[in-house]
Amino acid sequence: MASSVLLRKNSPIPHSMRKGVNIIMLVGSGLCTLIVIIPLIWILGFVFVKGAPSISLDFFTRLPTPAGIAGGGLLNALVGSGITVGIGLLIAAPIGTLAALFMVVNPRSRVALLLRFSADVISGVPSIVMGIFAYTLIVLPQKHFSAFSGGVVLSFIMIPTIIRTVEEMLNLVPLTYREGSLALGASEWRTYLTVVMPAAIDGIITGVMLAIARAAGEAAPMLFTAFGNPFMSTALNQPIATLPQTIYVYAISPYSDCQVKAWGTALVLIILVLTLNIAARVLSGVRARRLGISRN
Amino acid sequence: MEKPFTQENLLFNNLKIRFRSLWRHGDPIFFGLIFLAALLVIALVISIGYELWANSTLSRQAFGIGFLTTSVWDPNLSKQFGALPYILGTLVTSIVAIILAVPIGLGAAVFLSELAPGWLRAPLGLLVELLAAVPSVVYGIWGLFAFIPQVVKPVGEWMSHTFGFIPFFKGPVYGPSRLAAAFILTIMILPTITAISRDVLRAIPNAQREASFALGSTQWEMISRSLIPNGLSGIMGAIILGLGRALGETMAVTMVIGNNLDLSASLLHPGYTMASIIANEFTEATYDLYLHALIEIGLILFAMTLMINLIARLLIWRVQNRLHT
Numbered sequence: 001m002a003s004s005v006l007l008r009k010n011s012p013i014p015h016s017m018r019k020g021v022n023i024i025m026l027v028g029s030g031l032c033t034l035i036v037i038i039p040l041i042w043i044l045g046f047v048f049v050k051g052a053p054s055i056s057l058d059f060f061t062r063l064p065t066p067a068g069i070a071g072g073g074l075l076n077a078l079v080g081s082g083i084t085v086g087i088g089l090l091i092a093a094p095i096g097t098l099a100a101l102f103m104v105v106n107p108r109s110r111v112a113l114l115l116r117f118s119a120d121v122i123s124g125v126p127s128i129v130m131g132i133f134a135y136t137l138i139v140l141p142q143k144h145f146s147a148f149s150g151g152v153v154l155s156f157i158m159i160p161t162i163i164r165t166v167e168e169m170l171n172l173v174p175l176t177y178r179e180g181s182l183a184l185g186a187s188e189w190r191t192y193l194t195v196v197m198p199a200a201i202d203g204i205i206t207g208v209m210l211a212i213a214r215a216a217g218e219a220a221p222m223l224f225t226a227f228g229n230p231f232m233s234t235a236l237n238q239p240i241a242t243l244p245q246t247i248y249v250y251a252i253s254p255y256s257d258c259q260v261k262a263w264g265t266a267l268v269l270i271i272l273v274l275t276l277n278i279a280a281r282v283l284s285g286v287r288a289r290r291l292g293i294s295r296n
Numbered sequence: 297m298e299k300p301f302t303q304e305n306l307l308f309n310n311l312k313i314r315f316r317s318l319w320r321h322g323d324p325i326f327f328g329l330i331f332l333a334a335l336l337v338i339a340l341v342i343s344i345g346y347e348l349w350a351n352s353t354l355s356r357q358a359f360g361i362g363f364l365t366t367s368v369w370d371p372n373l374s375k376q377f378g379a380l381p382y383i384l385g386t387l388v389t390s391i392v393a394i395i396l397a398v399p400i401g402l403g404a405a406v407f408l409s410e411l412a413p414g415w416l417r418a419p420l421g422l423l424v425e426l427l428a429a430v431p432s433v434v435y436g437i438w439g440l441f442a443f444i445p446q447v448v449k450p451v452g453e454w455m456s457h458t459f460g461f462i463p464f465f466k467g468p469v470y471g472p473s474r475l476a477a478a479f480i481l482t483i484m485i486l487p488t489i490t491a492i493s494r495d496v497l498r499a500i501p502n503a504q505r506e507a508s509f510a511l512g513s514t515q516w517e518m519i520s521r522s523l524i525p526n527g528l529s530g531i532m533g534a535i536i537l538g539l540g541r542a543l544g545e546t547m548a549v550t551m552v553i554g555n556n557l558d559l560s561a562s563l564l565h566p567g568y569t570m571a572s573i574i575a576n577e578f579t580e581a582t583y584d585l586y587l588h589a590l591i592e593i594g595l596i597l598f599a600m601t602l603m604i605n606l607i608a609r610l611l612i613w614r615v616q617n618r619l620h621t
Contacts, residue, residue: 022514026411032403033412033420036490039483040427043438050441098333105327111334117609118338124537124605125344125598126544128571132578132594136347159337189326217431220546220571224578244433248547251437259441266434277429281422 044270051267054260059268063232064246070257074265076232080147080240081216084226087151087236088158088215093208095155096162101192103163104170115163123160130156131221139225147233147240150226157218158211165210169203169284170196206280213276217269219244243269344598352592354585363592369557369573371581377589379570379596381557386569386597389474389549390542393481398535400482401489406519408490409497421494428487436551439480440472444552448476452564466562472554474567480548485538492537492612496530497523533611540604544597546571570597 062073099119103112130153138149173196181191197204219242222228227239228249243265250262355363359377366378408420449471456467500523508518524531554566555576570593581587 018514018517022516025516025520029403029407029411032400033407035400036404036427036486037420037423040423040430042442043430043434046438046442047434095333095336098330099337102330102334105330111331111338114338115334118341120609121341121602121605122337122344124540124544124601126546126571126601128546128574129344129348129544129594129598129601132574132591133344133347135578136351136591137343140351156340159340163337187323189322192326213429217429217433219431219433220575223575227579244431244547247433247437248551251433251440251551262437266437269431270434273429273431274426277426278422281425 054264088154091155092158145227165207405493492534
């Protein structure tokens with residue numbers, strides 16, 4: 001071909017070298033992908049192998065034994081994680097959903113721009129700084145650590161995730177739904193509450209699931225809000241144990257039985273978090289396909 | 297049948313009409329409610345900054361700007377506090393992590409967006425996203441018991457053996473070290489950089505690729521001379537967001553960095569970061585000045601992440617706006 005002959009003649013780099021570089025770089029990018037993926041497989045494999053032996057029915061139904069004594073369970077941490085995430089959800093789900101509705105109703109307003117930026121900033125604030133914030137807001141005035149303060153931190157961590165996913169999902173609802181409802185004489189609030197929201201309900205659930213998955217894995221802010229508690233507690237104004245914080249305490253303990261418990265707890269947590277994530281993605285994939293949007 | 301015209305009936309009718317009008321004209325309430333939620337979220341950002349500022353007063357008054365430039369941290373005797381070693385520790389580990397993560401993440405993004413066959417893209421994308429979902433404390437425990445003994449220590453020994461004359465790689469080699477923290481951070485920010493860069497590359501119109509091929513370039517030349525310069529500001533945004541994640545990362549770093557106030561420059565020695573000193577000492581702060589010093593470190597961290605997010609969002613928005621218009 002004339003053009004390629006011309007190009008080869010004028011090119012300062014020989015054709016074979018360009019081809020070689022091409023192959024090396026393309027193979028290199030494949031290797032990069034491997035480097036990204038390998039830690040995930042290694043972590044999952046390692047946690048599973050180390051953690052599987054401690055999983056039994058007792059592990060879920062018993063309270064922890066003191067350090068140095070094998071056996072026991074993590075019932076208190078399971079309950080504690082449930083309570084703190086529950087409080088977080090009770091605060092974050094309504095605020096997050098309403099804020100997302102605001103962005104959908106007034107997409108171009110200045111407040112919406114500021115809101116989007118605020119949500120981005122909040123999701124970028126390190127969780128430990130969120131912990132300090134909740135500490136100064138709740139723990140300092142009350143003068144004691146509490147499950148409630150832990151839940152409040154988790155709500156701050158959940159809000160940006162919920163806003164982002166719910167907004168995205170609401171925006172996927174075709175505009176014609178809204179127009180149809182308004183044309184039938186429904187008021188705006190009925191349109192959003194009884195037409196747009198139900199059409200996006202699985203999207204909202206997706207957002208909530210992702211938010212739970214993120215919050216359930218947070219250990220850093222719990223160190224000085226929920227604080228941890230080796231005993232069973234369901235009181236909102238008392239310190240409470242959570243799964244990630246339990247892993248941390250066990251992992252840095254010098255006792256070998258504690259490390260075994262840490263692996264077991266890590267396995268429970270990672271299964272919980274990954275299941276929520278995969279379920280959320282499957283759900284949003286199904287929904288996108290139903291609406292005829294390819295998102296791959 | 298007409299109802300008697302009594303006071304009660306008047307009141308009842310009045311309420312009924314009120315309620316109906318509420319039903320029909322609930323819009324102001326609805327708009328008010330969502331506006332309130334929006335304001336609450338915006339107020340959250342402002343109050344984080346305010347609370348951190350207000351609760352670090354003692355430390356700011358006692359040490360002033362010197363807090364950022366001194367490296368004495370003595371809560372027990374002299375009650376002097378300086379954050380320099382922690383700031384440096386955070387910067388060094390994060391910057392090393394970025395230097396390692398950018399080429400790898402970009403390479404993976406190129407593979408996922410340009411080279412991977414269609415059936416492989418979705419599962420690989422899912423794996424990358426799951427990597428971002430693994431809780432930080434799980435990275436920490438894996439780093440402590442698997443990654444440090446099997447990767448960090450051998451690499452560290454090789455480094456100190458080969459480059460020991462450079463102060464950065466001076467031995468002796470410890471397991472938990474700044475290097476371990478930097479490696480863990482690399483792994484943790486890779487999914488962020490990979491996923492965003494992939495989306496940026498994928499958003500570039502095909503005409504760019506076709507034009508480049510038509511000029512006779514190889515696939516790599518098309519990627520490196522056409523796609524990457526085109527998506528540069530988006531990719532920069534991804535890198536800066538990754539940096540933001542690295543700066544604030546707490547649990548994994550606290551577990552692998554060794555938590556030692558070591559003032560040497562060596563990457564192979566244990567160190568401390570801003571997040572890990574807060575995680576370690578916050579509940580031990582027995583008097584107000586100590587607590588305020590730790591909160592001031594939190595304030596610095598907040599300011600850093602705020603700036604970084606601002607820059608990253610501006611870059612990413614610029615790309616989006618250019619693509620939309």
